[in-house]
Amino acid sequence: MKRYIRFNATVLAVLLAAGVTSTALAAETSGCVTCHLDKEMLVKNLSVIKAKKSTMQSGSG
Amino acid sequence: MAPLEPQEKVLVSKDFLSTIHGALACESCHGGNPAGKDKSIAHAGFDPFPSANNPEKACGGCHAEAVATAKDSLHATLSTFPKVLANRANKDKWVHIDEARKNHCSACHTSCGGCHVSRPEFAQKGFVMGHVFQRRSDPINQCTACHGSRVGYEFYGERGQGDVHAAKAMDCVACHPAKEMHAAAPKDLPGRYHLKEMVQCTDCHKDLQYGSVRDHALHIGKVQCQVCHSQTYVNCYNCHVGKDAEGTAFFQNRREVETLKIGLNYDAKAPGAGYQYMLVRHVPSYPEMFDFYGKDGFTSFGGVPTWKRASPHNIQRRTWQAANCNNCHGNRVLFLATADLMDYEKQANTKVVVPDGKLPKPVKKTQKLAVDTSKVRTSMVVDAKWLHENLGQKNVVVVDARDRAAYDKGHIEGSISIDPMKSGFRTGAAAEKPFVLVDHKEVAAILGRAGLAADDHIVVYDQSGVMATMLCSVLQWAGATNLSYLDGGIEGWHAAGFHTSTEASTREERTFNGTVQPAFIVDSDALAKLLGQPNVVVLDARAIHRVLGETKNVMASRAGTIPGSVNLPLGALIMDNGALKPPAELLWMLKTRGITPDKTVITTCDTGVAASDAFFILRYLGFSDVQVHDEAWVVWSKTR
Numbered sequence: 116m117k118r119y120i121r122f123n124a125t126v127l128a129v130l131l132a133a134g135v136t137s138t139a140l141a142a143e144t145s146g147c148v149t150c151h152l153d154k155e156m157l158v159k160n161l162s163v164i165k166a167k168k169s170t171m172q173s174g175s176g
Numbered sequence: 177m178a179p180l181e182p183q184e185k186v187l188v189s190k191d192f193l194s195t196i197h198g199a200l201a202c203e204s205c206h207g208g209n210p211a212g213k214d215k216s217i218a219h220a221g222f223d224p225f226p227s228a229n230n231p232e233k234a235c236g237g238c239h240a241e242a243v244a245t246a247k248d249s250l251h252a253t254l255s256t257f258p259k260v261l262a263n264r265a266n267k268d269k270w271v272h273i274d275e276a277r278k279n280h281c282s283a284c285h286t287s288c289g290g291c292h293v294s295r296p297e298f299a300q301k302g303f304v305m306g307h308v309f310q311r312r313s314d315p316i317n318q319c320t321a322c323h324g325s326r327v328g329y330e331f332y333g334e335r336g337q338g339d340v341h342a343a344k345a346m347d348c349v350a351c352h353p354a355k356e357m358h359a360a361a362p363k364d365l366p367g368r369y370h371l372k373e374m375v376q377c378t379d380c381h382k383d384l385q386y387g388s389v390r391d392h393a394l395h396i397g398k399v400q401c402q403v404c405h406s407q408t409y410v411n412c413y414n415c416h417v418g419k420d421a422e423g424t425a426f427f428q429n430r431r432e433v434e435t436l437k438i439g440l441n442y443d444a445k446a447p448g449a450g451y452q453y454m455l456v457r458h459v460p461s462y463p464e465m466f467d468f469y470g471k472d473g474f475t476s477f478g479g480v481p482t483w484k485r486a487s488p489h490n491i492q493r494r495t496w497q498a499a500n501c502n503n504c505h506g507n508r509v510l511f512l513a514t515a516d517l518m519d520y521e522k523q524a525n526t527k528v529v530v531p532d533g534k535l536p537k538p539v540k541k542t543q544k545l546a547v548d549t550s551k552v553r554t555s556m557v558v559d560a561k562w563l564h565e566n567l568g569q570k571n572v573v574v575v576d577a578r579d580r581a582a583y584d585k586g587h588i589e590g591s592i593s594i595d596p597m598k599s600g601f602r603t604g605a606a607a608e609k610p611f612v613l614v615d616h617k618e619v620a621a622i623l624g625r626a627g628l629a630a631d632d633h634i635v636v637y638d639q640s641g642v643m644a645t646m647l648c649s650v651l652q653w654a655g656a657t658n659l660s661y662l663d664g665g666i667e668g669w670h671a672a673g674f675h676t677s678t679e680a681s682t683r684e685e686r687t688f689n690g691t692v693q694p695a696f697i698v699d700s701d702a703l704a705k706l707l708g709q710p711n712v713v714v715l716d717a718r719a720i721h722r723v724l725g726e727t728k729n730v731m732a733s734r735a736g737t738i739p740g741s742v743n744l745p746l747g748a749l750i751m752d753n754g755a756l757k758p759p760a761e762l763l764w765m766l767k768t769r770g771i772t773p774d775k776t777v778i779t780t781c782d783t784g785v786a787a788s789d790a791f792f793i794l795r796y797l798g799f800s801d802v803q804v805h806d807e808a809w810v811v812w813s814k815t816r
Binding site: 135140141142143145146147148150152154157158160161162165168169170171172173174175 | 182183186187188189192193197199200201204205206208210211212213215218245307324325326405410412415418419420421424426427428429431434460567
């Protein structure tokens with residue numbers, strides 16, 4: 116656990132040094148999350164793609 | 177585990193934004209064009225699975241040490257599959273075999289993301305926690321989403337009692353940490369058990385030979401831990417693969433049997449495997465498995481055993497085979513014999529079969545198990561042979577409790593179809609109290625219309641035992657006086673060599689005329705008053721993940737369990753194909769949980785089905801005071 120905390124602290128330090136994080140987080144500023152945080156928009160725009168499983172499949176595999 | 181809805185699969189949680197990974201721009205891992213206002217522009221060059229397609233770039237920048245080995249781990253490469261196939265293969269047909277492997281066997285691999293952020297491909301993908309990365313893989317949504325039948329079911333008690341480690345709320349990573357999961361598999365690794373980083377029981381359970389358990393000192397070095405500590409597990413036979421008319425790949429696993437077999441250790445070079453005896457599981461391979469891609473692919477089929485070392489994830493401290501020395505010693509049925517083998521696999525298993533001369537000798541003086549089977553109501557269970565001999569007898573009525581489609585495909589000749597889920601015995605999902613039994617007069621009317629009378633000898637069967645024993649419990653409550661369950665159900669019927677019919681049978685309407693048994697049902701108010709009484713046991717027949725609150729029924733208001741209840745998953749009482757273990761074994765196992773015939777036992781579950789099943793089995797075993805809490809957790813969780 117200590118190692119994990121140290122690792123994460125290092126990652127954060129690197130990110131901060133690179134100017135990636137500040138009060139505005141990078142993913143938050145990305146246009147991607149405009150859609151991917153909006154459930155209703157996703158429901159409207161996603162075509163339902165059902166996973167294709169053959170009707171001939173049987174057993175637990 | 178139900179697949180996620182399309183929007184759920186890609187819906188990012190706001191919590192993600194404040195995580196370390198949320199500090200990265202989306203496109204730094206996924207590519208694409210974040211400035212695009214239209215999906216087609218935004219997704220140009222977008223990679224939905226960056227850790228699968230380029231782990232070094234996607235994850236290696238920060239997690240270089242983990243990615244360096246994990247990209248070659250067994251989870252990522254399945255590198256032992258081609259190795260095992262090559263040992264069985266006709267080298268001239270390798271092209272066909274490898275094509276089949278890629279189309280079918282390789283569907284199960286995973287990547288960093290499949291273990292740390294989303295469901296793996298085999299589980300139809302989708303974010304587990306809204307794209308929040310988890311250090312520990314989710315045992316339900318990730319690990320057992322792939323390792324389901326042979327691991328998840330057995331670990332959580334959807335087959336057998338479940339695993340003591342699961343009951344202690346240990347997740348998969350507790351035993352299988354990153355050191356093992358991220359380990360690179362050497363190219364010449366002969367099998368997964370040869371991975372030197374693989375977990376051993378003795379990593380935690382150290383120095384057992386010096387402990388207080390005498391049997392550890394006697395058996396260590398001779399038998400694999402699981403030989404004494406596992407329960408029955410599933411064995412698969414005769415897997416075929418192919419593609420349907422639309423070109424979709426499929427497999428057909430044609431036979432699955434729940435059993436436990438001890439074999440000789442044919443691979444003592446694997447780390448920590450210096451013992452002589454080990455559990456073996458039948459694998460689905462067989463010589464014609466890949467015939468769709470080319471005939472005669474496995475001309476060296478005898479090169480690899482089909483009964484292979486097993487490490488079932490259903491560990492219990494106390495098991496039936498270890499309950500008494502002679503449950504194992506001298507018990508020929510427990511040890512793999514030539515008679516257990518199909519013709520095609522005799523050569524493959526010559527080193528695994530335990531010859532009579534290597535059977536551990538019976539122990540002369542052993543302490544008898546204190547299990548009283550004298551009260552078992554033996555007439556409540558019949559076998560296929562009995563039913564075959566008594567078909568057509570006056571008053572013998574056979575009821576098929578499977579769904580109608582299964583009945584129409586083939587049923588025991590003369591049997592009538594009653595699907596207990598669709599016959600109106602219980603309230604519906606929209607009722608104030610969903611899935612509870614309706615008024616007994618209504619139930620009696622339904623049974624009468626089906627042509628049943630309370631004094632008929634009614635024999636019920638199905639596929640797995642779940643529906644048949646539930647119907648048996650309804651019939652008992654409604655007043656049926658002569659009732660039997662067909663041990664092993666339709667599979668047992670087929671295995672005994674008896675035929676089925678596709679001609680539907682019906683009976684003339686009669687008056688059921690049973691005396692209802694209200695004492696067989698207890699509602700939540702009455703149950704609440706009984707909690708804590710010394711002679712009352714509440715048996716919760718749900719899987720362990722339900723009881724731990726890791727999952728919940730969609731109808732329940734919350735996850736959880738009734739205070740003080742004892743968890744014994746239904747899978748402990750009925751095996752996969754609806755077969756029952758011997759009464760002495762079931763009574764002994766119940767006793768290990770403090771469930772004895774002298775007590776009042778109240779069975780409960782999520783919606784009353786498993787509780788009804790457990791009720792019937794306990795009645796069969798001779799328990800005199802058993803009651804079904806048919807309101808079950810769905811109602812309990814709404815009101816308490």
